[in-house]
Amino acid sequence: MSRVAAIIGGGVIGGGWAARFLLNGWDVRVFDPDPEATRKIGEVLANARHALPMLYDVALPPEGKLSFHPTMSETVKGAEWIQESVPERLELKRKVFQTLQEHCDPSAIIGSSTSGFKPSELQGCATRPEQIVVTHPFNPVYLLPLIELVTTEKNPPALIVRARETLASLGQFPLHVRREIDAHIADRFLEAVWREALWLIRDGIATTEEIDNAIRYGFGLRWGQMGLFETYRIAGGEAGMRHFIDQFGPCLQWPWTKLMDVPELTDELAQMIADQSDAQSGHLTIRQLERKRDNNLIAMIRALRQQGNAAGRLINDHQATLLVPLADGPPIVSVRRVIPSDWTDYNGHMNEGRYGQIFSDAADAVMAHVGADADYIAGGLSYFTVENTIRFLAEAHAGERVRVETRVTQGEGKKLRCYHEMKRESDGEVLATSDQFMLHVDLKTRRSCDPRADVMARIETLAKLHKDA
Numbered sequence: 001m002s003r004v005a006a007i008i009g010g011g012v013i014g015g016g017w018a019a020r021f022l023l024n025g026w027d028v029r030v031f032d033p034d035p036e037a038t039r040k041i042g043e044v045l046a047n048a049r050h051a052l053p054m055l056y057d058v059a060l061p062p063e064g065k066l067s068f069h070p071t072m073s074e075t076v077k078g079a080e081w082i083q084e085s086v087p088e089r090l091e092l093k094r095k096v097f098q099t100l101q102e103h104c105d106p107s108a109i110i111g112s113s114t115s116g117f118k119p120s121e122l123q124g125c126a127t128r129p130e131q132i133v134v135t136h137p138f139n140p141v142y143l144l145p146l147i148e149l150v151t152t153e154k155n156p157p158a159l160i161v162r163a164r165e166t167l168a169s170l171g172q173f174p175l176h177v178r179r180e181i182d183a184h185i186a187d188r189f190l191e192a193v194w195r196e197a198l199w200l201i202r203d204g205i206a207t208t209e210e211i212d213n214a215i216r217y218g219f220g221l222r223w224g225q226m227g228l229f230e231t232y233r234i235a236g237g238e239a240g241m242r243h244f245i246d247q248f249g250p251c252l253q254w255p256w257t258k259l260m261d262v263p264e265l266t267d268e269l270a271q272m273i274a275d276q277s278d279a280q281s282g283h284l285t286i287r288q289l290e291r292k293r294d295n296n297l298i299a300m301i302r303a304l305r306q307q308g309n310a311a312g313r314l315i316n317d318h319q320a321t322l323l324v325p326l327a328d329g330p331p332i333v334s335v336r337r338v339i340p341s342d343w344t345d346y347n348g349h350m351n352e353g354r355y356g357q358i359f360s361d362a363a364d365a366v367m368a369h370v371g372a373d374a375d376y377i378a379g380g381l382s383y384f385t386v387e388n389t390i391r392f393l394a395e396a397h398a399g400e401r402v403r404v405e406t407r408v409t410q411g412e413g414k415k416l417r418c419y420h421e422m423k424r425e426s427d428g429e430v431l432a433t434s435d436q437f438m439l440h441v442d443l444k445t446r447r448s449c450d451p452r453a454d455v456m457a458r459i460e461t462l463a464k465l466h467k468d469a
């Protein structure tokens, strides 16, 4: 018997909730008077089906059934979880709760997606206030895990536990906001940044793009893996958070923002912050925190490199200026690099799959060297690896510098065979070898064909040069 979730309001956020439940195997029923709701949710679902499964290395549960219903009663009857995502108007939300509580199970959890209303405001006119909690998500709900679970003393502890467990079972992160406040925790931050950004634009200090660049090339990367306080703890150096506060506390009185309503930084408040930071991060030294931060940033920026976006695109563009022309050899030094930390696996060494990556990069370098470069590939011609025998001879570790020495062992017509040796730069030890056989292909027909004459000539020259050496 599938678990049933009811979605009241299937817009940007309700659609995201529908996808989150559906892709986790729940049956989802939707109530939304908008005649476009089915189409809108269908488009959100298409995004979610593309994205969410890619975060995992295992299959998600089989999807539940999605249905749209003309009445609230049909939608919520028998539902275990009811998620309200109607527009941010208090009276509308209260009316929705009154209606749905006429038909829903008293044991159902009613979560509101509200960005800023407090649960006590939502519970105000409800028949059973104890059912209602704030479960404030972040767009896209099917990818961002944070849910601010805001409760009041009217919510039974057992319901709060059940809500947390349910959200966690969906792959979400229920942050229990223990004391209700307008806009909860995260939206207060978002509102502060948003309001300061509006001033900067109004006063002609920055454009929208400049503000976004300040975030995505800087602290946005830090916040995405360590948040605010752990980041500032590190900024305090070995003296830690208390030093950070002592140094930057006075700034609170300086016009560093238009948001000038700040608490007096008493010694008691400074010590409270320092004590909480110690409790949160004190089990790690600053150096350990710095290494954790740097490894996180490496993984994030390298992921952005794969997408060619933001800080990743910046590195890709910079890397293009660092390329040095290869010599014919033999051997051709086709790769010179450092093993990145995110290539290390549970055995504490570079994962076997990454050897293939390095040898693939070596082949790419040889291809570019003979003229089969990005423009050549964009023109519809390339090489496919059809056989690759890798011998793993010694471990490689994060931070080690390695190089690949390549010899062209066969170069005739559509055939290109390379023999690669991966060596540790520090001592020349051979870490792995690859015997890689490639065929030249037409990317349109996906069938093998002869390379362009100049490319074929370069390969034949290299094959002869390397054979005679």
Ligand SMILES: NC(=O)C1=CN([C@@H]2O[C@H](COP(=O)(O)OP(=O)(O)OC[C@H]3O[C@@H](n4cnc5c(N)ncnc54)[C@H](O)[C@@H]3O)[C@@H](O)[C@H]2O)C=CC1
Pocket (backbone or CB within 6 Å): 008, 009, 010, 011, 012, 013, 014, 031, 032, 033, 034, 037, 084, 085, 086, 087, 088, 089, 096, 113, 114, 115, 116, 136, 137, 138, 139
């Ligand atoms: N858009 C965002 O980035 C976020 C919004 N939220 C909150 O989520 C809630 C919904 O916001 P959005 O999805 O952005 O709005 P939206 O305008 O995209 O969707 C609201 C949906 O509710 C439907 N609706 C209106 N009256 C209804 C009723 N009586 N019964 C059922 N459905 C009804 C509308 O047809 C519409 O499809 C708001 O409380 C908002 O503060 C929370 C997090 C992020």
Ligand SMILES: C[N+](C)(C)CC(=O)CC(=O)[O-]
Pocket (backbone or CB within 6 Å): 114, 115, 137, 138, 139, 187, 190
């Ligand atoms: C701008 N906003 C208040 C709707 C933002 C949120 O509520 C959360 C989010 O997804 O950013």
